[in-house]
Amino acid sequence: MRSGSRRRCARSLALVDGHASRRNEGPQVVACPDGPFLVRGDVDIVLPDGTPVPRTRKTVALCRCGLSTIKPFCDGTHRASGFRTG
Numbered sequence: 001m002r003s004g005s006r007r008r009c010a011r012s013l014a015l016v017d018g019h020a021s022r023r024n025e026g027p028q029v030v031a032c033p034d035g036p037f038l039v040r041g042d043v044d045i046v047l048p049d050g051t052p053v054p055r056t057r058k059t060v061a062l063c064r065c066g067l068s069t070i071k072p073f074c075d076g077t078h079r080a081s082g083f084r085t086g
């Protein structure tokens with residue numbers, strides 16, 4: 001199951017990359033099936049109190065299961081928890 005979830009995320013990102021190179025060079029967010037939001041491009045990430053979150057990568061995964069120990073980023077815990085999206 002773990003590698004299956006990872007493959008789906010990778011496939012989603014690949015689709016975004018393919019579309020981005022042809023028609024949209026701007027920031028994009030991909031809702032990964034049963035996983036995080038993949039945020040690609042120049043987007044500021046801030047905490048609810050307005051504190052900016054440093055980014056070192058062009059593409060980051062933001063937790064949407066609520067279980068990550070490194071919020072706002074995904075640490076992969078969604079896989080073990082059985083998190084499912086509709």
Ligand code: FES
Binds near residue numbers: 036037063075
């Ligand atoms: S979505 Fe991955 S740990 Fe929450």
